[in-house]
Amino acid sequence: MIPEKIDIAIVDDHTLFRQGLASLLTDSEKINVLFDAENGQDMIQKITKHPLPEVILMDITMPLMDGYESTRWIKANYPQIKVLALSMFEEDKPIIGMLKSGAGGYMLKQSRSSDLIDAITGIAKQSFYINELVSGKLLRNIQNNQPTKTAQVELNANELKFLELCCSDLTYKQIADTMILSPHTIDNYREALFQKFETKSRTGLVIAALKQELIKI
Amino acid sequence: MIPEKIDIAIVDDHTLFRQGLASLLTDSEKINVLFDAENGQDMIQKITKHPLPEVILMDITMPLMDGYESTRWIKANYPQIKVLALSMFEEDKPIIGMLKSGAGGYMLKQSRSSDLIDAITGIAKQSFYINELVSGKLLRNIQNNQPTKTAQVELNANELKFLELCCSDLTYKQIADTMILSPHTIDNYREALFQKFETKSRTGLVIAALKQELIKI
DNA sequence: CTTAAAAAAGCTGATTATACCCTGTTACAG
DNA sequence: CTGTAACAGGGTATAATCAGCTTTTTTAAG
Numbered sequence: 001m002i003p004e005k006i007d008i009a010i011v012d013d014h015t016l017f018r019q020g021l022a023s024l025l026t027d028s029e030k031i032n033v034l035f036d037a038e039n040g041q042d043m044i045q046k047i048t049k050h051p052l053p054e055v056i057l058m059d060i061t062m063p064l065m066d067g068y069e070s071t072r073w074i075k076a077n078y079p080q081i082k083v084l085a086l087s088m089f090e091e092d093k094p095i096i097g098m099l100k101s102g103a104g105g106y107m108l109k110q111s112r113s114s115d116l117i118d119a120i121t122g123i124a125k126q127s128f129y130i131n132e133l134v135s136g137k138l139l140r141n142i143q144n145n146q147p148t149k150t151a152q153v154e155l156n157a158n159e160l161k162f163l164e165l166c167c168s169d170l171t172y173k174q175i176a177d178t179m180i181l182s183p184h185t186i187d188n189y190r191e192a193l194f195q196k197f198e199t200k201s202r203t204g205l206v207i208a209a210l211k212q213e214l215i216k217i
Numbered sequence: 218m219i220p221e222k223i224d225i226a227i228v229d230d231h232t233l234f235r236q237g238l239a240s241l242l243t244d245s246e247k248i249n250v251l252f253d254a255e256n257g258q259d260m261i262q263k264i265t266k267h268p269l270p271e272v273i274l275m276d277i278t279m280p281l282m283d284g285y286e287s288t289r290w291i292k293a294n295y296p297q298i299k300v301l302a303l304s305m306f307e308e309d310k311p312i313i314g315m316l317k318s319g320a321g322g323y324m325l326k327q328s329r330s331s332d333l334i335d336a337i338t339g340i341a342k343q344s345f346y347i348n349e350l351v352s353g354k355l356l357r358n359i360q361n362n363q364p365t366k367t368a369q370v371e372l373n374a375n376e377l378k379f380l381e382l383c384c385s386d387l388t389y390k391q392i393a394d395t396m397i398l399s400p401h402t403i404d405n406y407r408e409a410l411f412q413k414f415e416t417k418s419r420t421g422l423v424i425a426a427l428k429q430e431l432i433k434i
Numbered sequence: 435c436t437t438a439a440a441a442a443a444g445c446t447g448a449t450t451a452t453a454c455c456c457t458g459t460t461a462c463a464g
Numbered sequence: 465c466t467g468t469a470a471c472a473g474g475g476t477a478t479a480a481t482c483a484g485c486t487t488t489t490t491t492a493a494g
Contacts, residue, residue, distance in 0.1 A: 014305060014326035016333060020237025027240055088231060109231035116233060158470090169421030171451065184472050191454075201479090202452075203419055204386030210427070211434055217424055388479060401445050408482080418451090419480075 005032040006124045007051060011043045011070060012036070012059035012086070017109075021057070024113055031120060040065025040073060053081060054124045058103065060087045060094050068101045075102035082123045086116075105129030155196075160214065162189045167206050167215050222249040223341045224268060228260045228287060229253070229276035229303070234326075238274070241330055248337060257282025257290060270298060271341045275320065277304045277311050285318045292319035299340045303333075322346035372413070377431070379406045384423050384432050 008031055012018045018036045025031040035050045037043035039062040047053075056074060060067035071083045085098040085106040095106050104123050107116055122129040155163065158179070165175045172190070176183040194200055197208040209215040225248055229235045235253045242248040252267045254260035256279040264270075273291060277284035288300045302315040302323040312323050321340050324333055339346040372380065375396070382392040389407070393400040411417055414425040426432040 014234075015329050016238060016241070016303075016326050017231075017234050019330050020239075020241040021233060022237075023240040023244055024233070024237040086233075109233050112232050113236050166420065167424055169416050169418040169424075171418075173451085182472050184474090185470075187453085188471075190452090194453085199386045200453075201386040201388070203383065203423055206420055206423055207384055207386075207434055217428055390479080399444055402443055404445095404481080405443070407480085411481090417481085 005030060006055060006120060007032050007034050007053045008055045008057060008120060009034050009043070009047070009050075009053040010036040010057045011038075011040065011062070011067075012057070013038045013062040014059075025117070025120075028113070028117055030117055039063055040067075040070030043070060044073065047078070052078065055082045055084055055120050057086045057120075058083050058098075060085065060089065060098060068097055071098060071101040071103050082127055084119060084123050084129065155193075155214070159189055159193060162186065163193060163205070163209050164215055166202055167209065167217060222247060223272060223337060224249050224251050224270045225272045225274060225337060226251050226260070226264070226267075226270040227253040227274045228255075228257065228279070228284075229274070230255045230279040231276075242334070242337075245330070245334055247334055256280055257284075257287030260287060261290065264295070269295065272299045272301055272337055274303045274337075275300050275315075277302065277306065277315060285314055288315060288318040288320050299344055301336060301340050301346065372410075372431070376406055376410060379403065380410060380422070380426050381432055383419060384426065384434060 010018050010021055010033060015038065022033040022036055026033055034053050035046050037046050041064050058067045058071055067085060074081050074083055083103040085103040086109060087094060088109045090108060098106055104127050105119055107119050119129045161179060162175065165178060172186050173183050176186045193205055197205055199205055199208055210217065227235050227238055227250060232255065239250040239253055243250055251270050252263050254263050258281050275284045275288055284302060291298050291300055300320040302320040303326060304311055305326045307325060315323055321344050322336055324336050336346045378396060379392065382395060389403050390400050393403045410422055414422055416422055416425055427434065
């Protein structure tokens with residue numbers, strides 16, 4: 001019996017990686033690369049002009065339309081296509097994020113090509129390819145699923161402005177002046193933010209704001 | 218006349234990228250990939266077991282021994298080998314850093330393969346391949362070469378420890394306790410740091426420390 | 435080894451800023 | 465009318481800032 005090649009597409013903004021991978025996989029005799037795209041929008045344009053791939057290799061960080069959004073689009077429009085995330089990030093966040101968006105597996109760019117081919121054939125057959133890396137992250141994600149742990153803080157415009165001004169060596173009085181408010185009103189903002197960020201000093205406020213990326217320096 | 222192929226090596230920790238690129242370049246008929254390595258240490262081991270490459274394609278971020286160090290090692294031990302940096306970062310810092318380390322050119326992983334081949338042949342002949350991207354960065358780097366602008370601050374161990382503890386909602390008294398010092402001694406550290414960072418409040422200190430990447434959160 | 439100079443660490447007291455309290459006003463929606 | 469949210473006032477305790485001074489430790493020269 002002659003096994004049919006698996007039709008795939010590659011979506012990655014690094015041209016050299018994309019073309020190199022295509023060359024590598026085409027050589028393998030098991031994979032047929034139908035097309036490639038440099039971001040999600042490019043993929044959407046090209047997908048109608050080719051036969052449908054069975055599997056899409058998807059990078060995460062891309063300009064215009066990233067891997068999360070692209071994966072969600074695929075799952076909304078072509079749910080039969082399997083998405084295999086392909087990234088250099090080993091952190092929990094992108095892995096969980098891609099799986100949540102609908103990816104059926106997650107491979108590192110550090111992987112060996114034979115492992116990638118295994119993953120592609122596996123995902124084509126079974127819809128999922130969960131390796132050691134991913135299963136560990138999944139487990140941990142379920143285990144410490146404390147919903148209110150890093151609960152995103154809701155801030156109104158004034159509070160955000162105040163928070164920004166806090167990240168300087170201005171005194172509260174000076175902040176009150178720049179915001180054209182009474183120092184006592186500033187007190188109220190400060191108290192509100194102390195509660196929201198669960199801290200009790202201006203320094204703690206600054207650190208918390210930076211950690212949650214509400215402020216950039 | 219039959220043009221001889223250019224012998225190169227590839228150093229990059231992402232196996233799929235490395236192998237893919239090798240496959241791509243080998244197909245091009247102009248390039249011969251002698252060997253590849255997944256970091257600088259791996260490269261040092263392998264370089265004696267192969268004919269010397271004319272050009273090495275060098276990634277920047279790699280475990281164990283990164284692109285800067287690896288490039289310096291090459292230039293110290295095999296100065297005739299040209300190094301072409303190959304990275305996804307478009308920022309000034311890594312570009313200038315690699316060129317300072319001895320790289321003769323800098324290519325983005327977003328590049329087209331034909332451009333990369335041009336760069337390899339160019340660097341093999343002329344020792345340098347300065348494209349638009351790099352020349353712009355070089356110019357800017359020379360233009361705003363204000364040596365004392367971001368003058369690095371010299372800190373001793375205690376001052377650094379204190380600075381770290383400042384980036385929390387601990388009071389100075391609590392910091393004094395953890396460092397087993399009098400609160401008044403802490404005052405002196407604070408004063409010294411205020412001078413060094415040219416600020417006048419704890420918040421300013423925290424911001425300055427984070428900006429200079431002396432502290433990570 | 436001794437000793438003077440320099441540097442680092444420690445302390446006191448005073449001033450300002452910050453953190454926290456309760457209360458009151460206005461304005462606006464239900 | 466009532467409740468709620470934003471704004472503002474008074475006041476107090478604690479922490480942070482600052483200037484000036486003493487003690488200890490280091491350094492280096494004699």
